Amino acid sequence: MTVKTITAGSTELNAAHKLAAESLPSIVVDNVSKFYGDVLGVNRISFSLGAGITGLVGPNGAGKSTLMNLIAGLMRPNSGTLKVLGLTPAQPEVFFRQIGYCTQYDSFPSGVTGRQFIQNTLLLHGYTKPSAARATLKALQQVDLVDVADRRIGGYSKGMRQRIKLAQAICHEPKVIILDEPLNGLDPMARTQVIALFRELASGGASIIISSHILHEVELIADHLVMVNSGYLVADGDASGIATETGEPMRIYIRSHHAMEMAPKMFTIEDVLEVQIHKDDHGLFILTRNADKFFLGFNTLVLTQNWQVDAIGPADQTVEAIYRHLIAGEQVAS
Amino acid sequence: MAIFQHAYQGFHGQISSTLRQPWVIFRYALADVFSSKLFTAFFVLCFIPPLVMMCMIYMNYNLEMLSLLNLPLDKLITVDANFFAHWMQIPQMWLVFTLVMFVGPALISPDISNNALPLYLSRPINKTNYVFGKLLVLLVLGSLITWIPAWLLILFHANLGDQPWLLNNLHIPLASVVSSLIWIICLSMLSLAVSAWVKWKALARLFFFGFVWLSSALGAAIENIYGGWKGSTVSFIDSLDVMVSGLYGVTSSSSSMPSTASYLFFITVTVLATVLLARKIRAFEVNL
Amino acid sequence: MNISNISTNSNASNEPSVKAGNNNAALLLRQLGAIVRIEINNTLFSKRSLIAYILTLIPIILLLSLAFRNGDFTSTDFSIDKTRRIFGFIYSGFILGAVVFLGSAAIFTALFRGEILGCSMHYYLLSPVRRELIVLGKFLAGLLSAWALFGLTTLICYLLLYIPFGMTQLISDMTASIAPAQMFTYLGITMLGCLGYGSLFMATGLIFRNPLFPVAIIAGWEFIHFVLPPALKFFSVIHYLKGLLPIPLNNSPLAIVVTPPSVLVSILSITVLALCSITITVLYLKRLEIRYTEN
Numbered sequence: 001m002t003v004k005t006i007t008a009g010s011t012e013l014n015a016a017h018k019l020a021a022e023s024l025p026s027i028v029v030d031n032v033s034k035f036y037g038d039v040l041g042v043n044r045i046s047f048s049l050g051a052g053i054t055g056l057v058g059p060n061g062a063g064k065s066t067l068m069n070l071i072a073g074l075m076r077p078n079s080g081t082l083k084v085l086g087l088t089p090a091q092p093e094v095f096f097r098q099i100g101y102c103t104q105y106d107s108f109p110s111g112v113t114g115r116q117f118i119q120n121t122l123l124l125h126g127y128t129k130p131s132a133a134r135a136t137l138k139a140l141q142q143v144d145l146v147d148v149a150d151r152r153i154g155g156y157s158k159g160m161r162q163r164i165k166l167a168q169a170i171c172h173e174p175k176v177i178i179l180d181e182p183l184n185g186l187d188p189m190a191r192t193q194v195i196a197l198f199r200e201l202a203s204g205g206a207s208i209i210i211s212s213h214i215l216h217e218v219e220l221i222a223d224h225l226v227m228v229n230s231g232y233l234v235a236d237g238d239a240s241g242i243a244t245e246t247g248e249p250m251r252i253y254i255r256s257h258h259a260m261e262m263a264p265k266m267f268t269i270e271d272v273l274e275v276q277i278h279k280d281d282h283g284l285f286i287l288t289r290n291a292d293k294f295f296l297g298f299n300t301l302v303l304t305q306n307w308q309v310d311a312i313g314p315a316d317q318t319v320e321a322i323y324r325h326l327i328a329g330e331q332v333a334s
Numbered sequence: 335m336a337i338f339q340h341a342y343q344g345f346h347g348q349i350s351s352t353l354r355q356p357w358v359i360f361r362y363a364l365a366d367v368f369s370s371k372l373f374t375a376f377f378v379l380c381f382i383p384p385l386v387m388m389c390m391i392y393m394n395y396n397l398e399m400l401s402l403l404n405l406p407l408d409k410l411i412t413v414d415a416n417f418f419a420h421w422m423q424i425p426q427m428w429l430v431f432t433l434v435m436f437v438g439p440a441l442i443s444p445d446i447s448n449n450a451l452p453l454y455l456s457r458p459i460n461k462t463n464y465v466f467g468k469l470l471v472l473l474v475l476g477s478l479i480t481w482i483p484a485w486l487l488i489l490f491h492a493n494l495g496d497q498p499w500l501l502n503n504l505h506i507p508l509a510s511v512v513s514s515l516i517w518i519i520c521l522s523m524l525s526l527a528v529s530a531w532v533k534w535k536a537l538a539r540l541f542f543f544g545f546v547w548l549s550s551a552l553g554a555a556i557e558n559i560y561g562g563w564k565g566s567t568v569s570f571i572d573s574l575d576v577m578v579s580g581l582y583g584v585t586s587s588s589s590s591m592p593s594t595a596s597y598l599f600f601i602t603v604t605v606l607a608t609v610l611l612a613r614k615i616r617a618f619e620v621n622l
Numbered sequence: 623m624n625i626s627n628i629s630t631n632s633n634a635s636n637e638p639s640v641k642a643g644n645n646n647a648a649l650l651l652r653q654l655g656a657i658v659r660i661e662i663n664n665t666l667f668s669k670r671s672l673i674a675y676i677l678t679l680i681p682i683i684l685l686l687s688l689a690f691r692n693g694d695f696t697s698t699d700f701s702i703d704k705t706r707r708i709f710g711f712i713y714s715g716f717i718l719g720a721v722v723f724l725g726s727a728a729i730f731t732a733l734f735r736g737e738i739l740g741c742s743m744h745y746y747l748l749s750p751v752r753r754e755l756i757v758l759g760k761f762l763a764g765l766l767s768a769w770a771l772f773g774l775t776t777l778i779c780y781l782l783l784y785i786p787f788g789m790t791q792l793i794s795d796m797t798a799s800i801a802p803a804q805m806f807t808y809l810g811i812t813m814l815g816c817l818g819y820g821s822l823f824m825a826t827g828l829i830f831r832n833p834l835f836p837v838a839i840i841a842g843w844e845f846i847h848f849v850l851p852p853a854l855k856f857f858s859v860i861h862y863l864k865g866l867l868p869i870p871l872n873n874s875p876l877a878i879v880v881t882p883p884s885v886l887v888s889i890l891s892i893t894v895l896a897l898c899s900i901t902i903t904v905l906y907l908k909r910l911e912i913r914y915t916e917n
Contacts, residue, residue, distance in 0.1 A: 036913070074744055074912040096750035105914060107741035109660075111668045123656035124749040126649040168745075435834070534739040539834040540731065541673070544724045547841060551720035552680065558711040559688045 025050050026176050026207035027071060032080035034066055040231040041066035044080070047226055047236045049209065053202045055222030056211040057323060063231040064211045065104055068178050071209070072101040084176050097125065100169035104180040106161060108153045114140065114164045115149040118171050125172050139171035142197055144190075158185035166194065170201065177201060177208045183217060195221055215320045227322070235322065239314075242322050249273055250291045253315035254284045254298075258307040265305070269297035285315055355459050359467025360474075367437050367471060376436065377475070380429045384483035387422055388490060395494040413491050418506050419582035422484055427517050427574055430476045431546070434518070437475065438525025439538030441468045442615070447533045451615065461615045469522050476518035484510040509581035517574060520600040523607035530614035546570045563591035573599045653751050657759025658766070665729055665767040670736065677725045678771045681717050681779050685709075689785035702787050702795075706804070709783050710869040713808055717779065718815055718863060722772050723844065726819035727837050729768050731827035733760045734907075738828075741914045753907045761824055761900060768816035776812045780805045807868045814866070818859040818892040821899035828906055852880045859895065862888035 025048035034041035042063040058064050069075040070082055073089030073096065082088070087095045108117060118139050122132035140146045143163040148156065153164060162185045169177060179198075183191050198221055202208050209226075212218050218225070225242060227235040235242045256262060259282050266275045266286055272294060274287035288294040302309060368374055391413055393399055411417060445451050454464055488507050492500035525542050532538035553569025566572035566589035573596040579586035580593025665671055688708065737743040746756050780801075784792040795801035819840075826836035847858040855861045855878075864871075865882030883891065 069912065072748065074747060076911060092752055093750045096748055099748070101744075101748050103744055105741045105744065107914075109737075109742045109745065110664070110670070110740060120656065120660050121745065121749065123659075124653060124746070124751055126652045126656075126750070128652070534736075536735065536739060536832045536834065537732070539832065540727065540837055543834055543838055543841075544673075544727065548677075548680075548720050548724060551716050552684070555681075555684055555712045555716035558708055558715070559684070 026085055027209070028081075028083045029067075029071065030081045030083075032067075032070060032077045032082055034063075034070055034075060034077050042070070042228065042231045045228070045233045046080075047233060049207055049224065049226075051202065051205055051207050052223040053198055053208045053210060053221050054224040054226055055218035056209055056226050056228070057215065057218055058211075058228040058234070060213075061230075062228045064228060065180055066231075067228065068101070068103075068180050068209065068211060071176075072099055072178050074101075074103075097172065098175045100172065100174035100177045102165045102169040102177075102179045102182050106158075108161070108164075111152065111154070113150050113152050114145055114156070114160075114167075117153060117164060118167055121168050122171055127172075135171055135173075139167040142170065143167040144193060159187055159190055162186055163190065163194070166197075175206055177206055179208065179210045181211055181213070183212060183214060191217070215323055219320070225322070239322065249287050249289050250321075251315040252286045252288060252291065252294065253311075253313060254286065254309060255282060255311040256284070256307060256309045257282055258305075259284050261305075262301075262307060265301060266298075269294055269301070349458065352458075352463065355463040356467035356470055359454075359459070359464055360470040363441055363468055363471045364474075367440075367475070373436055376432070377479075380426070380433070380479040381483065383425055383429075384422070384479075384487060387487055391487065391491050391494065413495070415503065415506055415509075415582040416584045418484060418488070418510065419578050419584050420587070422487065423480070423510060423513060423578050423582070424575065426480045426484070427514070427578070429479055430514075430518055431521060433475055433479065434472055434521040434525050435539055435542050438472055438522060439529040439532070439542055440535040441471065442526055442529040443533055443535045443538050446530060446614075455616075461612070465526065465611060465615060468526060469519075472522035472525070473515075473518055476522070477514065480514035480518070481507075481510045484514075505581075505583060509578070509583075513578045513581045516577065516597070516600050520604045520607075523604050523611065527607035527610040527614075530611050563589050563595075566591040567595050567599055572596075650755065654755055654759050654762075657746075657751070657756060658763045661733065661760050661763030662767055664736075665732075665763060666770070670728075670732055671767075673728045674725050674767070674771055677721045677728070678775045681712070681721055681775055682782070684712065684716070685779040685782040686785075688712075689782050702783075702791060705783050705786070707869055709780065710867060710871055713776070713779070713811075714864060714867060714871055717772075717776060718811065718860070719844070721775065722768075722812055722815040723819055723841065725772055726768055726816055727823050727833075730761075730764045730820040730823035731833045731837070733764050733824050734828035734903075735830075735833055736827075738914070743910075744912045747910070747912060754904050757824075757900060757904045757907055761821065761903075764820055764824060765816060768820055769813055772812050772816060773809055776808050777805060780808055804868045807866065811863050811866050814889065814892050815859070815863050817896050818862075821896035821903075822859070825899040825903045825906070828903055828910075849878060851878060855880060856891075859892065862891050 027049040029045055029047050032045050033043045040063075045063075045067065056064050056067065066075065070077055071084065073084075073092070076089075084095065085098050087098065089095050109120070112120065115136055118136040119132050122135050123129070127135060136149075137146070140149050143166050145160060145163055145167065148160060153161060156164065162182065166179070166182055169179065182198075183194065186194060195217070198208055198210065202223075210218070210221060219239065223238065225235060225237065225239055226233070227242075254262070259277060262284055263275050263277055266272050266284070269288075270293050271289040272286060273289060274285075276285040276287075278284065286294065298312075301307070368377075390411060393403075393405075394411060394413060445454065455461060459467075485507055488500070488510070524545065525538075528542045528545070529535065529538045532541050550569045550571045553565040553567075553572055555565070556568065557563075557565030563572075566576065569589075572589040572591060575588040576586045576591045576593055577596040577600065580596065665674070688705070734743070737746065747753075781792075784795075784801075792801065822840065823833075823837065826840075827833050830836050844858055844860045847855060847860050850858065862883055866885060866888055
């Protein structure tokens with residue numbers, strides 16, 4: 001398949017882009033290993049990611065930043081291959097145009113203002129001065145830093161520094177955005193704004209990788225999860241899929257006026273272990289061993305019984321449960 | 335009741351005296367210095383020249399060995415003030431320079447670049463004690479390779495030679511201590527000032543080296559313009575030679591500058607460095 | 623499969639069009655211009671430029687003091703020839719040996735090491751610029767800054783020589799082309815010095831984590847160049863530079879005297895050194911991985 005012939009025309013292009021993004025992985029990591037001398041960074045990691053938001057989860061020292069640096073081309077793997085949109089860092093003039101990377105380093109070129117920092121990045125990309133100025137303003141607006149754009153970054157707060165790094169990563173409208181702990185230091189309001197920005201970028205067709213320690217935020221943001229531990233890939237997929245594979249029972253909450261009627265019928269669905277009725281009689285807590293099978297069975301029941309369902313979703317923190325099962329458990333065992 | 339009232343308890347034990355505070359800084363800084371294998375090797379090598387000197391002194395008084403080795407007795411070295419000044423003191427002083435260049439710039443700059451100064455100064459350690467603790471590292475290491483081995487050599491020679499030698503040459507051990515301390519303190523304060531002002535230790539070392547190099551080149555340039563010893567007043571190389579020669583009571587081989595001018599040079603550098611250091615060592619930094 | 627050419631309407635207006643293997647010259651020039659501008663700002667207009675300015679001022683103050691020494695301008699031993707000779711010594715020993723050498727060390731070492739120590743090197747490496755272009759841009763910026771600072775110092779210092787002798791002497795020497803010849807020769811030597819030392823220090827600044835050692839070794843080597851055997855003198859920058867001096871200076875009694883290289887050989891040798899150093903820097907930068915923790 002080739003998508004070279006796709007031409008502009010926003011609806012067509014977006015559809016084609018979406019199609020391309022869905023069918024083609026943006027990032028392909030194939031059997032990648034990285035060692036720092038005798039110390040293992042990451043070992044034999046393989047996965048591929050498409051458009052949307054991917055959460056990269058793992059404890060400190062698991063190899064998340066190494067993996068991000070490898071994908072972004074700041075490091076070279078000892079073995080294996082990495083491709084981003086089919087490109088490698090050997091072609092920097094094309095490769096880095098497609099990538100935006102907000103690193104973990106809280107450092108900036110000395111003495112620059114926020115505006116100069118973004119503008120210099122765009123000038124390095126080869127933008128002309130007027131277009132760099134326009135794109136700088138847009139990036140600053142996206143992270144809500146226009147008011148302080150002409151102050152030196154040295155005087156910024158931690159949250160402002162984090163946001164200016166984010167602006168620098170997205171200012172050239174990259175198709176792949178890698179964000180290492182992007183929510184660190186942000187206040188709750190800024191977090192909400194930034195998460196909304198991530199969603200907006202992802203809905204525009206960008207592939208976003210976010211590493212974070214805050215699991216419930218990953219759960220909120222990410223469509224896809226990559227879990228690493230001690231340099232190894234532990235899990236790769238969507239949260240419910242991973243949860244099912246782990247065999248860890250999942251608790252699902254259903255909100256409906258038919259809750260009392262539904263309760264006994266839930267046991268007709270395979271792998272349902274427990275059903276609890278909410279104290280107001282309008283909700284159910286279902287404990288199942290296989291979420292996918294449950295949803296399939298439940299959909300059939302809803303259609304045949306003509307129930308009205310107000311809401312349905314995981315009742316507990318899925319990512320946290322997976323993390324507990326795959327990583328914390330392993331650490332305790334080791 | 336708020337939780338901190340259950341759990342928090344202030345320290346009720348005895349607090350160590352202010353005089354002992356620099357030793358904490360000193361201990362940690364010294365351990366850090368010796369974590370470098372390269373430095374440890376260099377430090378060990380610094381003791382080789384005094385050992386060679388000791389052998390020379392020993393052979394000087396061991397006629398049997400000299401005859402065994404077929405060495406001419408008429409070409410024996412004369413162990414006097416000139417020997418200690420130019421063969422022992424000045425070469426060891428340049429080893430101190432290398433030592434300070436290696437250690438000094440790394441003492442304060444990492445604390446500043448890692449924002450550790452507020453942590454130090456928020457504890458019961460004031461900035462004088464902080465600087466003194468750091469200075470102590472250079473003072474101890476510098477002393478170990480200058481006046482302490484010089485004193486051992488002097489005692490060794492006094493023991494082997496004629497008994498009234500030491501009494502007649504009491505100015506030699508005194509000159510050794512005074513010249514060593516002046517040189518060590520001046521270079522140490524300069525390196526600490528550079529370390530405080532240049533954020534990165536790698537570049538701070540470069541600046542320290544450049545400063546000493548520049549002063550000597552500037553001295554030579556002034557000498558070209560004015561002639562005489564005016565150029566020596568800004569040169570580390572000439573000032574060191576003049577100071578050591580003056581204290582040992584021997585003739586300087588590099589400059590006719592009076593000893594007082596050399597003391598003035600070292601005092602000026604030390605005072606300026608201290609002022610610069612005092613301005614930079616503070617618990618907070620607003621970087622706008 | 624290739625989806626690199628997909629572009630959305632939103633960014634088509636801003637994004638420079640680049641296709642792999644088809645770099646257009648205008649884009650490269652814009653990127654080079656951006657690197658040079660950023661680096662000149664860092665080198666000439668930031669805190670770290672203070673040391674370069676101090677170095678620039680010292681010889682000017684020194685020459686001013688020569689110009690006004692004792693007011694004894696009418697004395698017979700104070701002639702323009704003697705003053706030019708004194709300037710020759712000051713230029714060779716201080717301006718070239720200390721100011722240009724240390725100034726180049728300060729400016730060019732910081733080009734890469736400063737970025738690595740300040741943990742901001744990754745911003746360059748994440749930009750869609752070939753690493754060759756990063757090296758070239760940084761080097762050009764360093765060179766232009768060094769030329770501006772130390773070239774200007776050389777010219778000002780030379781002109782300060784004429785203060786005691788007045789405008790008449792200056793105009794007479796200018797028209798007799800003695801002064802322009804000497805002045806531009808000194809300027810040329812300064813520029814060559816910046817080129818040679820600068821390229822060397824840029825490479826050592828990138829390669830060595832502690833740039834003091836290479837700088838100290840190069841300083842020592844240049845300091846003892848006069849006692850080096852002829853075969854080794856050819857590996858010393860100062861050997862080529864001193865050979866170009868318009869007024870030959872007395873050699874030290876310990877010196878091993880060799881015929882100074884011709885102007886062409888000197889220029890070529892230093893250019894070759896610069897090209898080699900730049901090539902090494904490019905090769906090293908291509909292999910560079912970002913691991914600031916090593917600092």
